[in-house]
Amino acid sequence: MPLIKRKHATAKAYVHDWLEPDQPGGINAFSATIILLVIVSLISLALETEAARADTTLEPWVREIVAQINLIVVWVFAAEFTLRFWSEGENPAHKGVVGRLKFLAQPITIADVLAFLPELIVILFYPQAAGGWLAALRALRLFRLFKLARYVPAFAIVGSAVKRAWAPLLAALCVAAAQLYIAAMMLYFIEGEAKPQAFGSIIRSLWWAIVTLTTVGYGDVYPETAWGRVAAGIVALAGIGIVAMPTGILASAFAEEFRERHERAQKAHDAKARRAPTE
Template identity: 30%
Template sequence: MQGTWEKRRKRIFEIIEVGTEYDYVSRIYDFFNAFCIILNLAASMVYTFDSYREAYGALLMTIEQVTVALFMVDYFLRVWTAKYLYPGSSQPRAIWKYVTSFTGIVDLLSFLPQYLPFFFPAGAIAFRMFRIIRIFRLFRINAYYDSLNVITEVIVSKKQQLFSSVFIILMLMFASSLCMYSLEHEAQPDVFSNAFSGIWWAGSTLLTVGYGDIYPITTLGKLFGIFIAFLGVGIVAIPTGIISAGFVDQYSRIKRMSEYGHEADIHFIQIQLTEQDPWVGKTISQLHLPTRVIVAAIQRDHRILVPRGSMTLRMGDSMVLGAESFHNNKGERIQLKEMALQKNHPWIGQRIRELDISRKSIIVLIRRGEKTMIPHGGLVLREGDMVIFYSQMHIAGAEAIDL
C-alpha cells in the first residue's frame, strides 16, 4: 500500500512539473496551468474598467476565484511532492527549500492575499496590493516553452556585460546629479536643494524620458543638460545592444543547428584499446557490432589501416567507429553538454547523487585525465573532471555537444 501511495505521489510530481513531449498528461497540465495564469491576469485587468465591471463583474470575480483556487491546489501539490524536486534532501528539508525558493514564494503569494481578508478584514487593502505578485507566475510559462527560454539564456550569458553597463549608468547618474547641484543650487535652491536632489533629473535625462518637472535654468546648467542628454542616448543603448546581440547570436546558433544539422548523418568516435578491453585479440567480424555501427578506420603505430573482417585487433589500436546521428521519428536530436570543473566549483568534492540538479539532468560519463569513467551515485567529483551530461536547463559554464 505504501509503495502504491509513493508511486501516485511521484506520478503527480511528474504531471505538475514541466513534462516531456511524450508525457501527454503532463503536457496537458502545463498548457492548462499557463491558460489559468493568463486568464486570471486578463480578468484582473478587465475588472479595472468601470463599464466591464458593471456588466460582467460577477463573471470576472468568479473567474478570479476559480483560478486562484487552482493556484492554491497547485501549490499544495508541489509542497506534497517536494521530495522528488530535491531528491538529495529529506522530506522536511525539501519542503523548506521549495517554500523559501523564488517560485515557491510566488506560488504562495499568488493565492494567499485572496483569502487573508477573511481572517484579517482590517488589512484588506494592504493584502490587495500583494495580488500584483501574481503576475510573476508568468515566469512558469517561460519554463513550459523552450523558445521562451532564450530570454533567460541570453540574460544569463550576458550578465557580466549587463552589470558593467548598468554600473556605468548609475555612476554617471550620481556624477551628473552632483554637477547639476553645483550649477543650479544658487539659482534654484528649492529644486536642487542637495546633491541627491538631482538624481531624479539625471535619471530622466540619461534614460531620455525628460518629464520636465525639474530642469536647469542657468546657461551652464542647460549646456550641461544637453551634454548629458546626448551622452544618455549612447550610454543607455549599451545594454540594449548587448541584449540584441545576444538574441541574434542565440537565434543564429539555433538556425545553423536546424539548417545544417541534417548534413551530419554520421558521427565518429575514436577509442583506444587497452589490455583490459575484451576486443583485444578478436577479429572485427567477431565483435558483433550493431547493424548501423561501422569500423571506419584503425590506427596502428602511426599507420591508418583499412578494416577488414579478418583483421585481428591489438592492444594500443585506435579504432574509429561511425554511427548514424541520433534522431527520432520527428527528426529531433539529443544535445549533450560538457563542463570542466574548475577550482572552487560547487560540484567538487560532492557525490553525484548529492548534486542539486534537475531531475531531467543525467550525467552520462566523467573524463578524469586520460581516464573515462562510467558515473555512479557514489562517485566523488574532483577538480579538473570533465562532466558530460544531458540537461534541458541552463547551467553556467557548460558547452553544448551536438550529436
Template identity: 35%
Template sequence: MSRRYFEDMFNDPASRQGRRLMLFVNSLIVLSMVAYSLSTVSHIAEVMAAELFAIEVFIVIIFTLEYGCRVYFSPNRRRFIFSFFGIVDFLSFAPLYLFLFTGVDARALRAARMFRLLRLFKLFRFAKSTARLRAAYGIIKDELVLFGAVSSILLFVSGVGIYHFESEAQPEAFSSVFDGLWWAVVTLTTVGYGDVVPVTAGGKFFTFFIVIIGLGIVAVPTGLIVSGVQEARKDIE
C-alpha cells in the same frame, strides 16, 4: 492515470500534459491580472464587484489545488516550497485567504502572479536560447559590472550637476539632489519625460553633454550583449 503521468504534469513542462497545464495556468494568470486591473477602476468595480470577486475566488481555488499537487508530486517537497517558484506560487493565492481570515487587504500582492509566467521559459523549445544567454552573461559579466559602476558614478554626478545649476531658478522642481537624480535617470536613459527641464543657460549647456553621454549609456550595453550572444552561439555550436 498513473502517478508518473501527474509527476510529469507538475514537474516536466516539456511533457504534453505539462504544456497543457502551463497554458491553462498562464491563461488564468492573464485573466487574474485583467480582473485586478478592472477592480482598480472605480465605476467598473462598483458595477462588477460580485463578478470580479467570483473570478478571484475561482482562480484562487485552482491555484491552491495546483500548489498542493506540485508539493505532493515534487521529488523534493521542502526544496520546492522554499524555491523561487514555490514562493511565487504560494503568493499567487495567499492574499485572498489573508483577506478572508484577517481582513488585511493584500490585493496588490496578486501582481506576484505575473512572475509565474516565467515558467514559460522552462519549455524545452527555449532551452538552447536560455543556455546561450547564460553563456553570453558569463562572457560579458565583468564588462557589464564595470559599465554599471561607471554609469552609477555618471548618474550621481549628473544629478548633483543639474541640482547645482537649477536649484535656485526652480526650487520646487529641484529641491534636492534626489530630484536631480530623477532628472538624470530620465535624461541619461534618453526617455525624456519632460516633467522637469533646465531653464538656465548653465543647465541647458550641462544637459547637452548629458544627452550625448546618454546615447552611450544605451548603446554600450546593447553592443556588449549582442557580441556576447554571438560569441556564445559560436561556442555552443
C-alpha cells in the same frame, strides 16, 4: 506524440511526469490550462481595478464575475502546487525532507506560493476583509507571470540570457549610477542658485539627471543659464550610452543563447538520426 513516454509504477510518478513533461517546452492539457488561467487572471485583475472604482462605467455584475474567476484561479493554483509538492519526491534532487526544502527555496517555487497563498488565506479566514491593503494583495497576482516560466520556452530563454549577461549588466549599471550622480552634481553647482526648487541640492537635481540620461525628457525641469544648458547638452549626449550599453549587452546575450540552443537541438537531432537505423 504523447508528452509522457515512460510507464510508471505509482500515481505519484505519473503525476510528476504529467506536471513536468518529458519533451522540453512541451505543452499538455494541464500546462495549457495553467497558461490560460494565468492570462485570464491578469485580464481579470485589470477589470477588477476598474470595477472597484466609484466612477466606473462597468456594470455591477462584472465585478462579481471577476471575483468568481479569481476564486477559481486561486483554488486551481493551490491544487497545482499541492500536487507538485506531493509528487516532487520523484525528482532525485528533491527526495526527502532536505530535498523538499531545497524545492521550496527555489525562486520559481516561492513565486508559485505567492501567486495563490496570500489570497487563499484571505478567502478562508477573512472573507469580509476590505481596505487599502487589499490592493497590495492584488499586486501579488503578478507573481503568476512567473508560472509561465515553467511552460513557455521564451521565458526560459530570457532568464538564461540575463543570467549569462549579469556581470556586464552590473558593470553598465555602475557606470550609469556614476553618470547620474555626476550629472546631478554638475547641475547643482551650475543651476543651484538660479533655480533652487529644481537644482537646489544634488538630491533635487537627481530627478532631472534621471529623466535626461534615460532620454525620456519630460520637460518639467530644465536649466535656464547658458552654462547649465551646455552641461545639459553634454549630459543628454552621454545618456545615449546609458540606453545603448545594456541594450547591446542583452542583444548579444540573446543571440548567443539562441545560437547555443540551436546547436544543442541540432546535435540531439543528429544523434537521434544516427541511432534510428540501429533501433
